Amino acid sequence: MTQSDFAPLRTERLTLRPLGPADAAELHRLINDWDVVRWLSRVPFPYPRELADEWIESTHRQRAAGEAWHLAIVGQEGDKEVLVGCVGLMRQAETRHAELGYWVGRRYWGHGVAAEAAGRLARWGLANLDIDRIVASVLDENDRSAGVLRRVGLKESGTGEAHFLARGGRLPVRLFEGGREEIAGPFTEPEPRPAPIAAADAAPAAEGKPLLLVAACALVDIDGRVLLARRPEGKPMAGLWEFPGGKVEPGETVEEALIRELKEELAIDVSAACLAPFTFASHDAGRFQLLMPLYLCRRWQGTLTATEGQQLAWVRPNKLSDYAMPPADKPLVAMLRDFL
Numbered sequence: 035m036t037q038s039d040f041a042p043l044r045t046e047r048l049t050l051r052p053l054g055p056a057d058a059a060e061l062h063r064l065i066n067d068w069d070v071v072r073w074l075s076r077v078p079f080p081y082p083r084e085l086a087d088e089w090i091e092s093t094h095r096q097r098a099a100g101e102a103w104h105l106a107i108v109g110q111e112g113d114k115e116v117l118v119g120c121v122g123l124m125r126q127a128e129t130r131h132a133e134l135g136y137w138v139g140r141r142y143w144g145h146g147v148a149a150e151a152a153g154r155l156a157r158w159g160l161a162n163l164d165i166d167r168i169v170a171s172v173l174d175e176n177d178r179s180a181g182v183l184r185r186v187g188l189k190e191s192g193t194g195e196a197h198f199l200a201r202g203g204r205l206p207v208r209l210f211e212g213g214r215e216e217i218a219g220p221f222t223e224p225e226p227r228p229a230p231i232a233a234a235d236a237a238p239a240a241e242g243k244p245l246l247l248v249a250a251c252a253l254v255d256i257d258g259r260v261l262l263a264r265r266p267e268g269k270p271m272a273g274l275w276e277f278p279g280g281k282v283e284p285g286e287t288v289e290e291a292l293i294r295e296l297k298e299e300l301a302i303d304v305s306a307a308c309l310a311p312f313t314f315a316s317h318d319a320g321r322f323q324l325l326m327p328l329y330l331c332r333r334w335q336g337t338l339t340a341t342e343g344q345q346l347a348w349v350r351p352n353k354l355s356d357y358a359m360p361p362a363d364k365p366l367v368a369m370l371r372d373f374l
């Protein structure tokens with residue numbers, strides 16, 4: 035198996051990448067340590083050397099099957115890359131959540147490595163997998179790991195019990211969970227720009243909040259399917275599906291903004307004559323009021339390309355509600371379904 039089926043995730047100090055056979059010896063050296071294993075539920079102690087090879091092999095199968103993403107946490111010591119620990123996400127398809135797990139070799143404790151790696155993988159998962167929540171559990175007295183989960187953005191949600199292989203029995207655990215908003219950042223834009231409606235007699239937005247004007251478009255293909263684009267990691271609400279479009283910049287008309295955004299995001303040329311006003315969303319997004327005209331467009335020129343690396347999906351109108359979308363879009367989906 036190659037390591038190239040997954041592009042490494044980077045943080046300020048770390049790289050998260052698939053494990054390879056060459057990691058087995060070092061992984062074994064780091065994890066065959068009671069101070070590490072005593073906190074982990076599925077790991078035996080002592081840890082047999084062959085298990086490192088078998089487990090690494092299994093991580094590739096699980097990733098290929100879309101079940102789990104176990105990655106090496108790699109740091110830098112001088113100019114040398116060193117294995118520091120492992121971090122993983124295990125997906126539960128039915129409940130749309132994934133379980134987060136991690137461990138760090140004892141000599142790397144105390145540097146915030148676990149939170150940096152776990153936070154990065156959790157945000158990646160919410161942006162790229164079909165999940166809405168991250169869950170985790172820690173052994174009751176494992177305050178250090180509870181602190182890591184809090185730093186990632188998870189909240190304590192209850193208690194339970196889990197089997198701890200190395201301890202030979204069931205022990206009490208604390209349960210944690212968090213959603214997109216807690217882990218990947220608030221649903222609202224970090225700093226709302228001033229409303230592009232500058233005229234003195236423009237209607238004030240609700241509760242005097244700034245108005246954010248966003249132009250969006252439902253592109254419809256000859257089979258009547260609608261194009262959705264997935265918000266990439268790093269943007270607010272990463273992982274949610276939306277209609278292509280974006281903020282209207284000062285001095286632009288809504289149509290000009292949409293034509294620009296469709297060119298930037300999808301590399302297609304659309305003329306204003308092909309943009310049919312359809313409906314709009316008006317949504318209280320916290321610190322600002324979102325006003326989003328939605329256009330329909332059935333004709334464009336050029337080959338549709340995801341220029342920002344975003345995932346795209348052509349979706350039948352009756353399947354639109356299977357896609358997790360921002361709250362403002364929900365009423366639009368129902369209207370599109372009825373109309374198309």
Ligand SMILES: Nc1nc2c([nH]c(=O)n2[C@@H]2O[C@H](COP(=O)(O)OP(=O)(O)OP(=O)(O)O)[C@@H](O)[C@H]2O)c(=O)[nH]1
Nearest residue numbers: 223248249250271276277278279280281324360362363
């Ligand atoms: N394009 C688009 N934006 C939507 C939809 N629904 C929805 O709530 N929004 C919100 O409208 C705003 C659009 O911002 P954006 O970040 O896509 O705009 P942009 O392309 O100008 O982004 P930029 O600031 O990264 O350049 C975001 O707050 C986004 O969450 C939708 O269906 N399509």
